[in-house]
Amino acid sequence: MGSTQSPPVTLHSINPKVLKCEYAVRGEIVSHAQILYCNIGNPQSLAQQPITFFREVLALCDHPSILDKSETHALFSADAIARAWQILDSIPGRATGAYSHSQGIKGLRDAIAAGIAARDGFAASADDIFLTDGASPAVHMMMQLLIRSEKDGFLCPIPQYPLYSASIALHGGSLVPYYLDEATGWGLEISEVKKQLEDARSKGIAVRAIVVINPGNPTGQVLAEENQREIVEFCKKEGLVLLADEVYQENIYVENKKFNSFKKIARSMGYGEKDISLASFQSVSKGYHGECGKRGGYMEVTGFGADVREQIYKVASVNLCSNISGQILASLVMNTPKVGDESYESFIAEKNGIMSSLARRAKALEDAFNSLEGVTCNKAEGAMYLFPRLHLPQKAIEAAKAVNAVPDAFYAHRLLDATGIVVVPGSGFGQVPGTWHFRCTILPQEDKIPAIISRLRAFHESFMEEFHD
Numbered sequence: 319m320g321s322t323q324s325p326p327v328t329l330h331s332i333n334p335k336v337l338k339c340e341y342a343v344r345g346e347i348v349s350h351a352q353i354l355y356c357n358i359g360n361p362q363s364l365a366q367q368p369i370t371f372f373r374e375v376l377a378l379c380d381h382p383s384i385l386d387k388s389e390t391h392a393l394f395s396a397d398a399i400a401r402a403w404q405i406l407d408s409i410p411g412r413a414t415g416a417y418s419h420s421q422g423i424k425g426l427r428d429a430i431a432a433g434i435a436a437r438d439g440f441a442a443s444a445d446d447i448f449l450t451d452g453a454s455p456a457v458h459m460m461m462q463l464l465i466r467s468e469k470d471g472f473l474c475p476i477p478q479y480p481l482y483s484a485s486i487a488l489h490g491g492s493l494v495p496y497y498l499d500e501a502t503g504w505g506l507e508i509s510e511v512k513k514q515l516e517d518a519r520s521k522g523i524a525v526r527a528i529v530v531i532n533p534g535n536p537t538g539q540v541l542a543e544e545n546q547r548e549i550v551e552f553c554k555k556e557g558l559v560l561l562a563d564e565v566y567q568e569n570i571y572v573e574n575k576k577f578n579s580f581k582k583i584a585r586s587m588g589y590g591e592k593d594i595s596l597a598s599f600q601s602v603s604k605g606y607h608g609e610c611g612k613r614g615g616y617m618e619v620t621g622f623g624a625d626v627r628e629q630i631y632k633v634a635s636v637n638l639c640s641n642i643s644g645q646i647l648a649s650l651v652m653n654t655p656k657v658g659d660e661s662y663e664s665f666i667a668e669k670n671g672i673m674s675s676l677a678r679r680a681k682a683l684e685d686a687f688n689s690l691e692g693v694t695c696n697k698a699e700g701a702m703y704l705f706p707r708l709h710l711p712q713k714a715i716e717a718a719k720a721v722n723a724v725p726d727a728f729y730a731h732r733l734l735d736a737t738g739i740v741v742v743p744g745s746g747f748g749q750v751p752g753t754w755h756f757r758c759t760i761l762p763q764e765d766k767i768p769a770i771i772s773r774l775r776a777f778h779e780s781f782m783e784e785f786h787d
Contacts, residue, residue: 358742359535359702361608364761369607369668371398371661372650378402379414379646397659405646414642420635422449422616423642426649430616433652438582442618448630449616449648451640453565453599456617458485459633460561460597463626464526465491471518472561473511473528477705477747477755479535479563494518494525497750500707503696504537506530508548515556527559528552530580533566533700536747536757538680540575540699546583554594560584562598565615566701568605571677575699581620595621602647604702606672614644614651679767680704680760686771687758690778702761705744708754714785726754732781737773 362368374394379402384390390399406412408425421427427444434442450456464470471492474482486493496514498504511528518525530549532541541549553560562580570577584594602614619630654669655661680698687695687706695706710725718728727743734740744755762770 359604359759359761360610361702361761362610365763366608366672366761367668368609369665371395371655371665372607372609372647374398374661375401375405375650376643376646379405380643382406382412395660395664397655397661401650405649409642414646416642418639418642418645420637420639421631422447422640422645426645427616429649430652433649434579434581434618437652438579438585440582440585442581445627446618446620447616448619448634449614449640449645450634451613451615451644452603452610453563453601453615453617454481454485455637455640456597456599456615457481457561457563458489459630460527460559460617461485461489461491462633463630464559465489468492469522469524471523471525473514473518473525473558475506475529475531475534477536477744477749478529479531480746482529483748491526492518492523494523495748496528498534498537498539500696500750500753503699504534504539504705506541506545506549508552511549511552525556525558527561529561529563531563532580533569533577535563535566535701536703536705536742536744537696538698538701538703538705539696540570540572540577542575543578543583546578546580547587550580550584550587550589550594554589559595559597562596564598565601565604567600568607568673569676569702570700571673571680572697572699577700581618591621593621600648600651602644602651605651606669606676607647607651608672609647612644612647613641614647615640616648675764676702676760679762679764682767682771683758683760686774690775691782693778698760702759704758704760705747705755706758707744708756710754711782711785711787713787714781717785724754726756729754729781730756733774733777736777736780739770739773739777 375398378385378394378399385399385402405425409423424444427447427449430447431442431444448456468490469492471494472486473494473496476495476497483493494514496511499507515525533539550560560580564579567577579598581596581598584596597617597619599617600615602612603610619627622630655665683704684695684698687693687704692709693706695704698704708726708729710729715725718725721728724743724745726745730741730743741756741758744757747757749755
């Protein structure tokens with residue numbers, strides 16, 4: 319007779335933390351899509367070309383036997399060849415297919431530390447660098463370290479990149495939201511953060527850390543230096559770990575703003591290792607490089623005792639090591655060609671070409687959104703996204719409820735069905751209750767932007783007419 323026994327794994331028997339975890343960027347709407355991906359920061363999937371110098375060095379490191387061939391000097395720049403030799407000499411046996419030290423190859427961590435020091439004007443140490451497969455595993459490592467139970471909380475910006483809400487849920491902690499102020503260009507107000515901290519503590523939540531995303535995802539704002547000083551002072555006063563997501567540090571499109579790392583801000587205030595605990599995250603996936611598939615990144619951890627650092631290393635060692643190509647790329651991103659190097663001029667031309675095009679695309683989409691009835695959109699100061707607000711007619715909200723959908727997800731589904739354009743509903747990032755948004759990347763090819771705007775405009779006008787109150 320056939321068995322009526324239930325399968326050993328069902329939705330009722332898996333870890334409930336997995337059910338609780340959500341990741342909107344690759345959620346239901348995205349899996350339904352086939353055409354124009356405006357949902358995710360994946361530049362090379364949208365025809366952005368890789369940086370030549372980076373790929374030359376990677377190719378030479380992965381196939382070192384060609385370094386001594388005369389033809390190589392005709393095909394590769396002299397500084398790419400020299401950098402490949404330098405990197406290979408730091409790898410035991412010059413074996414890029416072997417496991418490395420769990421923190422990452424020491425010579426590459428030295429190079430990254432030197433790049434951080436040059437960027438910030440303050441010393442950095444290879445011992446503080448943990449190389450990871452993109453920034454996401456580093457975030458998970460810090461969550462694993464800090465979350466002891468559901469009573470441990472993390473202050474997170476709303477809207478926020480869902481990696482944070484998802485990883486907090488997976489590791490069994492509590493998300494403590496603080497709301498960015500859309501009316502002031504998604505400003506971070508310390509008074510709001512303090513209010514949420516006090517509210518969480520009154521409920522018995524031990525708030526361990528604050529997440530700050532700068533430049534912002536999905537909101538695109540760039541923090542002012544004075545605002546960063548307030549945040550550092552707040553963390554010191556309240557005994558919070560500062561988790562600084564700085565993966566968009568190269569993506570700034572406005573003249574009056576510049577990127578400052580939180581470590582630089584803290585050191586410029588006179589705060590050292592004993593004053594503030596800080597973990598900052600960087601990735602090769604963003605910036606002008608857009609090497610998402612290479613999975614390279616790192617975190618720099620400062621202000622943790624040797625005993626705690628030992629535990630971070632133990633967590634890192636569970637995964638043996640991050641991939642070597644990603645490690646090499648992370649070292650290259652933080653140490654690019656210098657004036658006088660053979661690749662310098664072509665490197666700068668490629669980098670500036672990508673950045674100026676991103677700025678033009680951001681402005682074109684921002685203007686288009688603001689020209690639509692019932693849509694407002696803040697300026698994209700940085701990152702790779704716009705987060706326009708939808709002022710939806712009541713009839714559209716009621717139609718969404720009738721099919722058990724969140725209104726912005728209802729809009730995004732209709733947009734996809736009508737145009738093939740994929741955006742991410744703002745509800746996947748969190749938002750002030752009663753407001754509706756969507757996230758749209760600025761990454762589609764520049765020559766495709768007019769067609770995207772045209773399709774979006776035609777759909778939106780039809781949608782608003784259909785549900786006109």
